[in-house]
Amino acid sequence: xxxxxxxxxxxxxxxxxxxxxxxxxxxxxxxxxxxxxxxxxxxxxxxxxxxxxxxxxxxxxxxxxxxxxxxxxxxxxxxxxxxxxxxxxxxxxxxxxxxxxxxxxxxxxxxxxxxxxxxxxxxxxxxxxxxxxxxxxxxxxxxxxxxxxxxxxxxxxxxxxxxxxxxxxxxxxxxxxxxxxxxxxxxxxxxxxxxxxxxxxxxxxxxxxxxxxxxxxxxxxxxxxxxxxxxxxxxxxxxxxxxxxxxxxxxxxxxxxxxxxxxxxxxxxxxxxxxxxxxxxxxxxxxxxxxxxxxxxxxxxxxxxxxxxxxxxxxxxxxxxxxxxxxxxxxxxxxxxxxxxxxxxxxxxxxxxxxxxxxxxxxxxxxxxxxxxxxxxxxxxxxxxxxxxxxxxxxxxxxxxxxxxxxxxxxxxxxxxxxxxxxxxxxxxxxxxxxxxxxxxxxxxxxxxxxxxxxxxxxxxxxxxxxxxxxxxxxxxxxxxxxxxxxxxxxxxxxxxxxxxxxxxxxxxxxxxxxxxxxxxxxxxxxxxxxxxxxxxxxxxxxxxxxxxxxxxxxxxxxxxxxxxxxxxxxxxxxxxxxxxxxxxxxxxxxxxxxxxxxxxxxxxxxxxxxxxxxxxxxxxxxxxxxxxxxxxxxxxxxx
Amino acid sequence: xxxxxxxxxxxxxxxxxxxxxxxxxxxxxxxxxxxxxxxxxxxxxxxxxxxxxxxxxxxxxxxxxxxxxxxxxxxxxxxxxxxxxxxxxxxxxxxxxxxxxxxxxxxxxxxxxxxxxxxxxxxxxxxxxxxxxxxxxxxxxxxxxxxxxxxxxxxxxxxxxxxxxxxxxxxxxxxxxxxxxxxxxxxxxxxxxxxxxxxxxxxxxxxxxxxxxxxxxxxxxxxxxxxxxxxxxxxxxxxxxxxxxxxxxxxxxxxxxxxxxxxxxxxx
Ligand SMILES: Cc1cc2nc3c(=O)[nH]c(=O)nc-3n(C[C@H](O)[C@H](O)[C@H](O)COP(=O)(O)OP(=O)(O)OC[C@H]3O[C@@H](n4cnc5c(N)ncnc54)[C@H](O)[C@@H]3O)c2cc1C
Ligand code: SF4
Ligand code: FES
Numbered sequence: 002x003x004x005x006x007x008x009x010x011x012x013x014x015x016x017x018x019x020x021x022x023x024x025x026x027x028x029x030x031x032x033x034x035x036x037x038x039x040x041x042x043x044x045x046x047x048x049x050x051x052x053x054x055x056x057x058x059x060x061x062x063x064x065x066x067x068x069x070x071x072x073x074x075x076x077x078x079x080x081x082x083x084x085x086x087x088x089x090x091x092x093x094x095x096x097x098x099x100x101x102x103x104x105x106x107x108x109x110x111x112x113x114x115x116x117x118x119x120x121x122x123x124x125x126x127x128x129x130x131x132x133x134x135x136x137x138x139x140x141x142x143x144x145x146x147x148x149x150x151x152x153x154x155x156x157x158x159x160x161x162x163x164x165x166x167x168x169x170x171x172x173x174x175x176x177x178x179x180x181x182x183x184x185x186x187x188x189x190x191x192x193x194x195x196x197x198x199x200x201x202x203x204x205x206x207x208x209x210x211x212x213x214x215x216x217x218x219x220x221x222x223x224x225x226x227x228x229x230x231x232x233x234x235x236x237x238x239x240x241x242x243x244x245x246x247x248x249x250x251x252x253x254x255x256x257x258x259x260x261x262x263x264x265x266x267x268x269x270x271x272x273x274x275x276x277x278x279x280x281x282x283x284x285x286x287x288x289x290x291x292x293x294x295x296x297x298x299x300x301x302x303x304x305x306x307x308x309x310x311x312x313x314x315x316x317x318x319x320x321x322x323x324x325x326x327x328x329x330x331x332x333x334x335x336x337x338x339x340x341x342x343x344x345x346x347x348x349x350x351x352x353x354x355x356x357x358x359x360x361x362x363x364x365x366x367x368x369x370x371x372x373x374x375x376x377x378x379x380x381x382x383x384x385x386x387x388x389x390x391x392x393x394x395x396x397x398x399x400x401x402x403x404x405x406x407x408x409x410x411x412x413x414x415x416x417x418x419x420x421x422x423x424x425x426x427x428x429x430x431x432x433x434x435x436x437x438x439x440x441x442x443x444x445x446x447x448x449x450x451x452x453x454x455x456x457x458x459x460x461x462x463x464x465x466x467x468x469x470x471x472x473x474x475x476x477x478x479x480x481x482x483x484x485x486x487x488x489x490x491x492x493x494x495x496x497x498x499x500x501x502x503x504x505x506x507x508x509x510x511x512x513x514x515x516x517x518x519x520x521x522x523x524x525x526x527x528x529x530x531x532x533x534x535x536x537x538x539x540x541x542x543x544x545x546x547x548x549x550x551x552x553x554x555x556x557x558x559x560x561x562x563x564x565x566x567x568x569x570x571x572x573x574x575x576x577x578x579x580x581x582x583x584x585x586x587x588x589x590x591x592x593x594x595x596x597x598x599x600x601x602x603x604x605x606x607x608x609x610x611x612x613x614x615x616x617x618x619x620x621x622x623x624x625x626x627x628x629x630x631x632x633x634x635x636x637x638x639x640x641x
Numbered sequence: 642x643x644x645x646x647x648x649x650x651x652x653x654x655x656x657x658x659x660x661x662x663x664x665x666x667x668x669x670x671x672x673x674x675x676x677x678x679x680x681x682x683x684x685x686x687x688x689x690x691x692x693x694x695x696x697x698x699x700x701x702x703x704x705x706x707x708x709x710x711x712x713x714x715x716x717x718x719x720x721x722x723x724x725x726x727x728x729x730x731x732x733x734x735x736x737x738x739x740x741x742x743x744x745x746x747x748x749x750x751x752x753x754x755x756x757x758x759x760x761x762x763x764x765x766x767x768x769x770x771x772x773x774x775x776x777x778x779x780x781x782x783x784x785x786x787x788x789x790x791x792x793x794x795x796x797x798x799x800x801x802x803x804x805x806x807x808x809x810x811x812x813x814x815x816x817x818x819x820x821x822x823x824x825x826x827x828x829x830x831x832x833x834x835x836x837x838x839x840x841x842x843x844x845x846x847x848x849x850x851x852x853x854x855x856x857x858x859x860x861x862x863x864x865x866x867x868x869x870x871x872x873x874x875x876x877x878x879x880x881x882x883x884x885x886x887x888x889x890x891x892x893x894x895x896x897x898x899x900x901x902x903x904x905x906x907x908x909x
Contacts, residue, residue, distance in 0.1 A: 188773075
């Protein structure tokens with residue numbers, strides 16, 4: 002039976018929903034806040050901002066992360082910037098425009114009310130971060146600098162050199178440390194959540210492994226917040242940090258939280274290509290490079306091995322300029338990525354394995370001078386050279402698309418609560434705001450919006466209106482959850498087969514990249530749905546995990562994460578298979594226009610696919626939340 | 642699996658001498674490993690991955706080391722490579738160092754950060770919790786989440802904002818401590834003090850911050866600073882030792898103010 006998903010969108014005009022809702026929500030009496038305990042899993046932008054803000058309000062917060070310090074969460078790596086509808090440039094930006102751009106960028110697969118709220122609170126985020134001392138870039142007059150980003154026609158992106166994520170995270174981390182010192186937050190670093198505990202239908206705690214001692218701990222609370230980031234590492238190679246995983250959200254899914262739109266993943270067009278089998282992750286090169294670089298491949302296959310300088314102008318195919326004359330090299334992420342794949346599939350890719358295209362700065366250097374290019378991109382060129390040992394001033398860069406971000410995630414309602422009462426999900430871990438494609442500089446915005454400005458209100462309402470019995474960690478649900486984790490750990494350690502965890506992860510990644518990556522079709526997805534269970538079966542029969550459950554054991558940590566990816570991957574393929582349309586990052590080759598563009602099907606697919614776990618070995622249940630658009634007109638994205 | 646792309650004859654043969662230590666209290670020792678056919682295109686950590694895969698195949702526990710972003714920004718990785726923190730390349734973390742910095746036949750010594758305040762947990766992994774506690778002592782601006790004034794209501798001269806950013810770039814890796822003959826955490830602490838102290842928002846808590854963070858640094862068992870400058874050489878983010886001068890000035894001024902305040906309140 003499929004169930005009805007209630008998104009709990011407040012009534013009233015779009016622009017007033019959040020204000021009205023804030024007024025109508027129940028408050029927790031200040032004296033009572035300290036009686037409530039809240040678990041926050043994750044210390045990235047979403048988790049750290051939530052933990053600090055909730056502690057400031059007076060709740061007792063426990064915060065968990067798997068790194069050795071909350072400051073190292075993956076958010077630290079974001080480079081480009083953060084959007085906000087400040088309209089400091091007077092260039093026509095507004096809450097309405099940011100809202101519209103986000104809905105359109107997401108190819109009309111996100112919920113209007115959530116996105117509008119995101120645009121509204123975006124302005125407060127910048128104020129809050131400046132108050133914390135985040136050193137955003139400034140003009141000589143002392144005011145904040147902006148740039149345009151990701152195809153937006155207005156300059157609404159705030160940045161801190163190429164380290165925006167780092168600076169925003171350090172702001173949130175410092176607020177978190179302040180609260181730790183005050184006693185409002187208890188921090189558990191190097192702790193990995195391995196199970197969610199649900200008591201009487203409500204999320205009441207988690208089981209974590211202390212990664213230093215190996216001990217399994219039970220933690221009980223009145224509410225649980227997951228802010229555990231995205232699942233891009235299901236592809237093995239991605240721009241995500243090595244530890245990024247699906248474990249926390251997948252475990253919650255298996256306890257009843259619906260997983261929404263898992264097939265919506267974003268591929269970033271400008272990453273440094275794979276250099277060999279040893280490759281462990283991919284490095285993003287800022288999209289800004291496409292402002293001055295021209296993308297091309299040889300016209301003739303036999304030229305691919307040649308030195309690029311030996312390939313005359315007439316033998317080069319500047320395919321983005323050719324196919325998309327008006328946007329050219331600045332075509333959106335999904336389109337630029339697919340075009341690169343097509344060129345390489347056609348046998349015209351360059352570099353190791355033929356998986357690369359050139360990004361050439363020769364024209365720009367000639368036009369603007371080497372100095373100007375150095376000023377604009379010096380640090381990126383350096384990074385490129387450090388990794389590839391090639392000089393991009395004299396030889397075109399090689400780039401290739403890579404997995405970068407996951408729009409899908411646990412389903413949440415307007416209050417950011419999942420289908421399990423008391424389980425809230427923030428940041429990249431939820432599905433809420435980006436539809437089928439995320440705009441550049443909007444993930445940081447969403448993480449901080451969720452943590453600083455949404456959850457402090459909506460969690461209060463939940464706690465004030467829900468009857469919560471006292472629960473302790475000797476409750477049978479805790480005991481059972483802990484036993485299940487113990488059992489699983491034992492199993493992983495006892496297989497003692499012949500293949501390493503990484504070798505399984507790589508193989509899974511290859512299946513996903515080939516069949517559920519930049520372009521998908523029913524045939525490939527069906528094959529993947531055969532291959533994944535086989536691989537999973539082999540994993541549990543043939544994986545080799547050394548060491549013991551006690552003490553630091555990085556192989557064991559990895560094994561647990563890969564085991565979950567091996568289950569989750571199947572859901573991703575199922576989701577991609579059922580969505581018989583192309584939209585945003587989800588490109589089904591069967592559904593394209595005559596000239597190869599994505600063909601959306603609003604009649605049949607204007608919904609959120611929220612998958613419900615049905616039990617071991619049973620096919621998951623697809624629940625649909627219909628998307629209604631009352632404030633925007635559904636149109637076709639065109640960049641020709 | 643597919644044919645190895647890097648087995649192109651370019652592979653180097655290296656000998657690693659790696660610190661192995663089973664657990665926090667355990668005795669450690671250097672163990673030698675052959676690392677054949679290493680591609681110059683690998684990062685240092687990818688080289689360790691390859692060695693680990695081979696160790697696992699032989700039934701030997703892999704070498705534990707901290708890492709996450711592999712892009713030089715999270716500050717997780719940290720290795721003493723042939724006696725230098727993060728290895729031979731300037732302004733480069735271990736994860737961004739590539740094997741082309743080495744040559745065929747090289748011996749490479751790999752050890753954890755050595756400092757009393759960074760106890761070894763296992764192999765190359767150390768406990769850097771002391772850094773978090775130094776931040777807890779005062780490395781923040783108290784600005785609870787709310788509705789502060791508009792960001793542009795407070796213009797900040799570009800030079801000040803740039804100085805703040807230069808220092809805010811610290812990734813908390815601990816290389817400065819590892820490189821320092823006294824195992825001092827001065828560069829790390831000073832970077833935060835200078836970041837926040839360069840900004841108008843950071844002024845109200847400036848004195849308190851300097852006193853509390855320096856006190857915590859001492860309490861954690863880091864050594865004193867004698868201005869050797871090794872920290873600045875090792876720092877992958879180019880944090881300048883000027884920050885330490887700034888910290889010292891802030892500390893002296895704050896101490897004097899504190900003494901005065903005590904005298905005025907008659908408490909002295
Ligand atoms: C290279 C790169 C550049 C980017 N640049 C930009 C940009 O310029 N602008 C932009 O808007 N977005 C950018 N993004 C996207 C953005 O950085 C992320 O989407 C965002 O930071 C995610 O934040 P988060 O708080 O949701 O999760 P994360 O920062 O990923 O944090 C996850 C947290 O959860 C913890 N955790 C995870 N699993 C567990 C578990 N099982 N147990 C315990 N703890 C767990 C981790 O320890 C961590 O603390 C970029 C992404 C990448 C990869
Ligand atoms: S000051 Fe430099 S070396 Fe020290 S922790 Fe910060 S980034 Fe690392
Ligand atoms: S792994 Fe993040 S800095 Fe090296």
